[in-house]
Amino acid sequence: MTYTISSRQLDSKIPGGPLEDKWENHKFSIRLVNPNNKRKFKIIVVGTGLAGASAAATLGELGYNVEVFTFHDSPRRAHSIAAQGGINAAKNYHNDGDSVFRLFYDTIKGGDYRSREANVYRLADVSLNIIDQCTAQGVPFAREYGGYLDNRSFGGAQVSRTFYARGQTGQQLLLGAYQALLRQVAAGTVKLHRRTEMLDLVVKDGRAVGIVTRDLISGEIRSHSAHAVVLATGGYANVFFLSTNAMASNVTAAWRAHRRGAAFANPCFTQIHPTCIPQSDEFQSKLTLMSESLRNDGRIWVPKRADDNRPPDQIPEEDRDYYLERMYPAFGNLVPRDVASRAAKRMVDAGKGVGPLKNGVYLDFSHAIERLGIDVIADRYGNLFEMYERITDENPYKVPMRIYPAPHYTMGGLWVDYNLMTTIPGLYALGEANFSDHGANRLGASALMQGLADGYFILPYTIGDYLADFLGDPVVPTDDPAFREVEDEVRGRISGYLNTGGTRSVDWFHRELGKILWDHCGMSRNEEGLKKALAEIPALYEEFKRDVRVLGTNESLNQSLEKAGRVDDFFELAQLMCLDALHREESAGGHFREEYQTEEGEALRRDDLFAYVAAWEWTGNPQAPALIKEPLEFEYVTPSTRSYK
Amino acid sequence: MGGPDRKDELVATEERRRDPWFVDFYRSAVGKKWVMALSGIVLLGYLVAHMIGNLKVFLPAVDGVPELDLYAQALRSLLFPIAPHGVVLWILRVGLIIAFLLHVHAAYSLTIMNRRARPVDYAGPRQYLAANYASRTMRWSGVIVILFVIFHLADLTWGIQPAAPDSWEHGQVYANFIATFSRPWVTAFYVLAQLALAPHIFHGAWSMFQSMGVNHPRFNRWRRYFAVALTAVIVVPNVIMPLSVLLGFVGA
Amino acid sequence: MNITLQVWRQESADRPGRFVTYQVTDIEPDMSFLEMLDVLNERLIAQGEEPIAFDHDCREGICGSCGVMIDGLPHGPQLGTATCQLHMRKFRDGDTIVVEPWRAAAFPVIKDLVVDRSAFDKIIEAGGYISVDTGSAPDANLIPVPKEVADTAFDAAACIGCGACVAACPNGAANLFTAAKVAHLNLLPQGQAERWRRTEAMVETMEQYFGSCTNHGECEKACPKGISIDFIAMMNRDYAKAKVKNRRLLSQSN
């Protein structure tokens, strides 16, 4: 697999002026649509997670004619529901020195200087409005006894700026957005399509004009036409098969858009979360995240000797290796996600893993219990301990927890400009589906913030600028050849899966693909491994095309068929991820290239060569994409090396 | 995708408001549950009063007239002379009948609604964790109560044989009482009916708090205790009285 | 472990369904119930038989997608646990386990164990929100909410919309689902402006699809989030008040 350098230039449309004024100025200078004309514009929103639901609700409130699609049985089931920890906002309610600029700074630094200053500043800026909006909707954020909002602190920040609703912040925020969305459905401004999956994008004369969907119950393939299409379809961490994402999360919508011309940026920037429950058997389908906050009191260790099979309570102190405390005396167990994850992998690779499958490290609370008492620990982590016990049947008050890193979030995604428009005019991408704000690594509690910023406060303004050109133009009719062709392609793909008549299930291929990717494009990567993956994946993909077995028909609910299409797209994405990882000869955030590390084994960024966004263009040949570089300039923060020693 | 059908005889909230308040309120199931609770309170109040009045069978006669007959007399002359004889009693009776009819009608229509809400039952066996014998047999205990009331009226109010004893005579409340319960099968029937009534009262007395939203974390436990106590207060004397007659403790 | 599964198989809404018996051998006690179904499905595919359809997504007990009747109990024998969080160690080697879909007129079966729960969305559409357009909110700390109130509102808001309450209710009623949302919003100061309108509309919409509550309390036991039927009492109270207040408000506006 090779790539070419595209001749195209990307215009990120970043407004001029000082950082603080860019968004205000931009809002003033872009065109608006008159309130009475809004209903003449039809907008398709795909996805009802935080980004999609908030965007669709807000566009509906503004008076646009919105159609929203989700493959779930209700908008409330989107993957966003599972977010636990919280959402950041620079409210500075606790007077601890927080500010919009500090949140901006932390996010740029946390992203290892691979994101755009202007976007991140705007994100920090609108974070204030998000909390106001959600509170007014009735989101039951945690409160102090005085009745005011409580905050907690999260990794990567020295201030307390994370708003939370017990361990279910994502659920409560999503329900707020879902309720706002259903209010618009009831008001008739938004039409909701449940259990309907977008299978392709329709582009005519270079503009996005609609989508083709499959009704997951009847199998009907249908075209939907609009003046603009908004994708808020989430991240692609499930390409690894085992991840903390919901089972149905997938890349199809974004990938199909990519194949129709939308550039895909930084696919190799994926985040591995250090504290997940290790896999317990071959058949496991999903990994469960345990809140990062556990690292505040738990101590991480492995036996010093490889293949030490004694139960943890029989391993004396002198035979234990508290490796994070040893390697990073200053930060100890609280090093950032990527550092903690890589260290755990090194231990397990060295044969020091614990648990029946030797695939975890201990997270031990016995010292904390001795020091603080069992009640304090129960108060802080009771519900997490309970969840852990429910899954593993082990009592963390008595036996150390076992944890291991797992794929969790994808910073990469569809390339968008400052208006959140992709390289296809009329096609927008929001939330985890775009690449915009987190650079090479996302800070905790910032994904929810970004999804809601995009959906509530950014897209509803910026989309008007595009639509203004088309006032009075009807949408392209769905019997236009542009739609017909895409529909035929979609039908062809479906009958292809059903008629392959192979021997292996879709899940089998997905699991194999995940293994390759995890081994070679996971927590740490090197040239040799990536090249190996780039040889193995196409071979497996060929086998998939030849040997996949999808039973049943198109004309009824068919979950294997749904998966087949998603895994098919994962195969292509996986190759681009490996290529992107191979081309980026530096280590940055979640992308760790073994060849590029400091003497102490830390990530070595190469700002002179790689301070750019890698946006990949589809050339028609999955083996030969074209690269467009969007250079990143830092005017307000100076890139420096992170150190946690 | 169509989704489930809604029941078309129900109309939108705005249209419903054109109807009189009670009709509108009663149309909803929550409203019906309120009506069941309120009429239940009336019926329970009546049961308590009725039971206390009947306890007078244990009192000695005054000047040869049984206390119970005097009491019956007194009921008929309530508020006399302001109101003519019997009128107040009839007003109370009408109130009671209305409460009874509403209670039964509400129960009936909710049953229909609930049947329709689950037209296809579980094919496998079901387990229940909270629903108890009382709550699940409300319909049947209710039907038994209706049958019992009809018998009871025929027996002691209307004097229709064979429910009433051969010696039944209008106004001779005490004598009729003794005569009817001297027949073992009648006493047995009354006792059984009371036992069927017990779970009905128990679930109803607890349930009415819930239906009317009378709840408070601190007192929620007491709602159960109250229900048990009220059931005992009504049922125990009602069982003792006929048995006392049959066993010859009274009226011998 | 080896178990015998009796699973409801139904091709589509308009076809009759039936129980099919499967022997599932060699499964691990540490598997979740859904992973056991995954394994069975893999084996079915290998044999050329269409896999069993069931709804699931997060597998963390939060999205509310999963949910089947297991041995006559919604979400199975472990209280406070969604189907996806139930593990095979709760069963014994050699057990026979009966699995069937939720049953209610409002939840028609789509296929096998999958039902259509969109009637829940209809209830929310009727008023399960606070009408605040994006951008019109005041500063979040302008309205203090007593911690106790916020906590109780949260207890109600924890509902995941799985439908176990309806499945458990002998009457197929959705009062716990509806009451949880009514209580969440009616308790908060932000929710007061629409309190009476919301209660009336949500209750009456609920009754267009579901049965009525006769206070069995079965829903509370089935709820994977342990939501209390006290919220139903609260809704009943607010409904009666709403019926009076809304008429008064209406007569004022005319």
Ligand SMILES: Cc1cc2nc3c(=O)[nH]c(=O)nc-3n(C[C@H](O)[C@H](O)[C@H](O)COP(=O)(O)OP(=O)(O)OC[C@H]3O[C@@H](n4cnc5c(N)ncnc54)[C@H](O)[C@@H]3O)c2cc1C
């Ligand atoms: C376990 C876990 C915990 C997390 N905790 C936090 C946290 O504490 N703080 C934080 O900030 N972030 C957290 N995150 C990250 C955060 O939850 C996600 O990044 C964010 O919710 C993504 O939102 P979204 O709206 O972009 O997409 P999603 O919520 O993934 O929604 C995608 C939507 O698109 C629809 N869709 C997708 N493809 C199609 C298609 N082809 N056709 C039709 N519909 C489609 C889906 O139905 C769905 O509605 C966490 C993530 C995980 C996995």
Ligand code: FES
């Ligand atoms: S799969 Fe999400 S709650 Fe069970």
